[in-house]
Amino acid sequence: MNRSSRTPPVISYDVWANIANFLPSKALRGLYSVNQAFFNLSMDERYRHLDLSTPEDASTRIFLHRLRGDQFRIRRVRQLTLSIRGFGFFPGLDAFDWKDSLSKNGLDAAYYNPSQKQKKKPLKKKANKLTEAETSLIMLQETLNVIRSIPDLQRCIIQGSFPAPGHGSSYGIAFPLVLAAWSASKNTMRSLELEVPVEVLSDILPAGLAFDGLEHFGINLNITYRSTDAMEMLLSTMVPFISHHQSTIRSFALRTCEHLHLTPFFESLPSIPLLRDLEVEQGYVSTLQTNTTGLHDFLTKHAEQLKYLTLLFHGLGLHLVRDKLMEDWPQQPCLHVSYPSLKKLAFGLHNFPEGFGEKIQKSLDDFWTPELRHLKLPMTLEADQVDVIFSKVPQDVELLSLSLTVESLNPGLFDTLSTRLPHLVDLDINVASGKLTGLEETQGHSSNDDDSDSESEEGIPIPRTSPTEIESQRQFVADMKARNYAQWPLRHLTLSLATLRTAIPDESLATTKSAIALALPRLQILQFRYESDELKDHFINLKFNLQED
Numbered sequence: 293m294n295r296s297s298r299t300p301p302v303i304s305y306d307v308w309a310n311i312a313n314f315l316p317s318k319a320l321r322g323l324y325s326v327n328q329a330f331f332n333l334s335m336d337e338r339y340r341h342l343d344l345s346t347p348e349d350a351s352t353r354i355f356l357h358r359l360r361g362d363q364f365r366i367r368r369v370r371q372l373t374l375s376i377r378g379f380g381f382f383p384g385l386d387a388f389d390w391k392d393s394l395s396k397n398g399l400d401a402a403y404y405n406p407s408q409k410q411k412k413k414p415l416k417k418k419a420n421k422l423t424e425a426e427t428s429l430i431m432l433q434e435t436l437n438v439i440r441s442i443p444d445l446q447r448c449i450i451q452g453s454f455p456a457p458g459h460g461s462s463y464g465i466a467f468p469l470v471l472a473a474w475s476a477s478k479n480t481m482r483s484l485e486l487e488v489p490v491e492v493l494s495d496i497l498p499a500g501l502a503f504d505g506l507e508h509f510g511i512n513l514n515i516t517y518r519s520t521d522a523m524e525m526l527l528s529t530m531v532p533f534i535s536h537h538q539s540t541i542r543s544f545a546l547r548t549c550e551h552l553h554l555t556p557f558f559e560s561l562p563s564i565p566l567l568r569d570l571e572v573e574q575g576y577v578s579t580l581q582t583n584t585t586g587l588h589d590f591l592t593k594h595a596e597q598l599k600y601l602t603l604l605f606h607g608l609g610l611h612l613v614r615d616k617l618m619e620d621w622p623q624q625p626c627l628h629v630s631y632p633s634l635k636k637l638a639f640g641l642h643n644f645p646e647g648f649g650e651k652i653q654k655s656l657d658d659f660w661t662p663e664l665r666h667l668k669l670p671m672t673l674e675a676d677q678v679d680v681i682f683s684k685v686p687q688d689v690e691l692l693s694l695s696l697t698v699e700s701l702n703p704g705l706f707d708t709l710s711t712r713l714p715h716l717v718d719l720d721i722n723v724a725s726g727k728l729t730g731l732e733e734t735q736g737h738s739s740n741d742d743d744s745d746s747e748s749e750e751g752i753p754i755p756r757t758s759p760t761e762i763e764s765q766r767q768f769v770a771d772m773k774a775r776n777y778a779q780w781p782l783r784h785l786t787l788s789l790a791t792l793r794t795a796i797p798d799e800s801l802a803t804t805k806s807a808i809a810l811a812l813p814r815l816q817i818l819q820f821r822y823e824s825d826e827l828k829d830h831f832i833n834l835k836f837n838l839q840e841d
Contacts, residue, residue, distance in 0.1 A: 339368040342442070344469075345375040345451065347435070348382070359438050369442045372473055376488065377452030379466035382432065384425030394468050399440060399475060402468040404433040432465065436472045445477040450496060451487035453514065467495050474501060483508040489516045493529040502536040509537065510545035510571070513552070522552055531560045538562045545571035549606045555586030567594050571602035571638075577609055579620040588625035595629050600636045601659075604670070607643035618645055622654040634661050638668040649677030653684060660686050666693040672724045673698050675705050682712035695720040700727040701787070703771040706811070710780040717781050722788040728804065730767025765800050772807040782812055788821040 342359070346352060359366045394402050404426070422430070450470055452463075474481075481503040488496060490513050511530070515522050534541065541564050546554075554574060570591075576582045591598075603626070607618075621644075637659055641648060652669075673681070673696060685691070691713050698705060701723045709716060785808070801820070808818060817837060 335365070336368045339365050341371045341373065342369050342438075343373045344435070345373050345378060347375070347378045353431075356435060356438055360434060363441075363443075366438070366441055367443050370444060371447040371449075372439065372442070372445055373449040373451070374466065374469060374473065375452045376450065376466040376470065376492070377463065379432070379469070380463040382428040382465065384423060385428055385465055388425065388429070388465065390464055390468055394471075399436065399468065399472055402433065402436060402472075404429040432469070436469055439469055439472045440476050442473075442476050444480050445473065446480055447483040447485075448473055448477065448481065449485045449487070451485075453489060453516070464492075464495065467492075470496055471498070474503075477503065479504050481506055485510045485512075487512040489514055490522045490525045491516055491520055493525050497529045497533045499532065501533060504540075506537045506540050508543040508545075508569075509534065509541055510543075511547065513546070513548040513550065515550050515552075522550070523556055526557045527560055531557070534564070535562050538564050540566065542566045543569035543600075545573075545602075547571065547573040547604075549573070549575050549608075551575040551577055551582070551608050553583060555583050558586035558590040561590060563593055565597075567597060569600040570594065570598055571604075573602070573604040574606070575608045576605040577607075578618065579623065584624050584626035588629060591626060591629045595631050596633060598631055599633055601631065601634060602638040604638070604640040604642065605644075607641070607645075618648075618651070621648075621651050627655050628658050630658055631661055632663065634659065634664055636666040636668075637664060638670060640668075640670040642671055644671075647677075649673070649680035652677070653681045656681070657684075660689050662688045662690075664689055665691065667691055668695040670695070670697060675702060675708065678705060679708045679712070682708070685712060690715040692716060693718040693720075695722075697722040697724055699723075700725050700729050702729045702731055702768060703775055703811075704731055706772075706775065706777065710777045710782075714779075715781065718784045719782055720786040720788070726789045727764060728768040728789075729764040730771050762800070765804065769800075769803050769807040772811045775811040777812050778814070780812065780814065782815055784817045784819075785812065785815055786819040786821055 339359070342355070344352060359369070388403075390402070397405060450473075452466075482505060484503075484506060485508075486493075486496060488511075513522075513526075534544070544564065544567060552574065572587060574587075639652075639656065639659070641652065641655075669681070675698065678696065678698070692715060694709070694713060694716055698721060701721060705721070709719065805818060809815060
């Protein structure tokens, strides 16, 4: 490779930066010595994200120390993640009044003012030792100074729920850090995500807060105290904030599993002329108790301009309502809006009654548009429900990409999808149980089956595949071998199958891969995706390019 200071002209720097985002740390460090361009690329990726979700960790303190006063590094920071709860565990701060200190000293000395150090007392050396509170305040002030000095902060994630009583009582101690982030990014902020209790919105979003070019705003809402007037908080903080940015916001997300009467909120929101991407996630009790007319009006107001839409509903208290089957669900106003430009839809009903396939099919009636190309159904479905859901897709809809979750996977699902969605090229199937089965799965287990968990040397139970499950996987392979979807243009198939310990045994992987490849001759990429046994939200991918086999 030419060791010049420029990247190869055929690939832009942004593309290289995106590639670097997927590299492990060791490989990233290996780029340092390639050339100046790759050195800058690796440094940009290494210092791109200042993560303060665990501020007490030694690695976080080391990272902050490297940034302090170092413009070469700190100018590379683009994203900040800050846990307001995490800072509440700093010792000795129970009596510290952050609001009073901030009003008196400003951000320059919100926590600690070096000019106010106590004079040394030579006869009492121990008296000069810093207290726990002083040590914590100095660390907080140094952290605040680092945040304020970030010149190009573009994305911010503020997160944290209220701690349990007696744990981290100094919850608000981090709010000056949040305000420092706002001060640093007035001209640079592009994306803001809040994952906080509704009770702290007035501290997080003070009156008059505005960013020059904010394009994305997302918020995960939860209510800590039942006595909280959540709607008053939303109307007094979020509505003014969104109104300040109505001319720049392109993407907006409101997520909550609470049962909030959101109609006044949606009715108070202004028109957002550049809005293209909308996500709404909310709790739902019943037709009588949950009013979606406000959401319907907001969707109608922006229907012609929306290209990406996510609607997720969480069933709440189904055992307490009279209409446990939610017979009137398809009549919800928010389901009956036409979207002439919609390209991608995610629609989910979580904790809803079983056997909801026909109602889901009716729920999607008004979403079908000739422009729709991508669909995601993030709720667990049975194979027969999938058939019902896609039984009335209009002929002028050419869906290219589908992501869905099923309890178990059998070849009948491919039969259904190849018939109902003949234009599909990308299919992502999350198998909730991790099981591949034949069309006629054996019910129950033989009395001779030993499907109990074994134990590791540490005594940790390790799930293992039972003989019955192995036979089901063999039947899946046999049934797939009897099929051929030569006319189906599917190119990319991803199967997410629980964890490696409970997924397809190694000896069955090759035969499973072969059976799928034979049944889908136009398939180019087959990917098995497993959740990591050790790391939460970490995945292991086994990817096969079938055209090279």
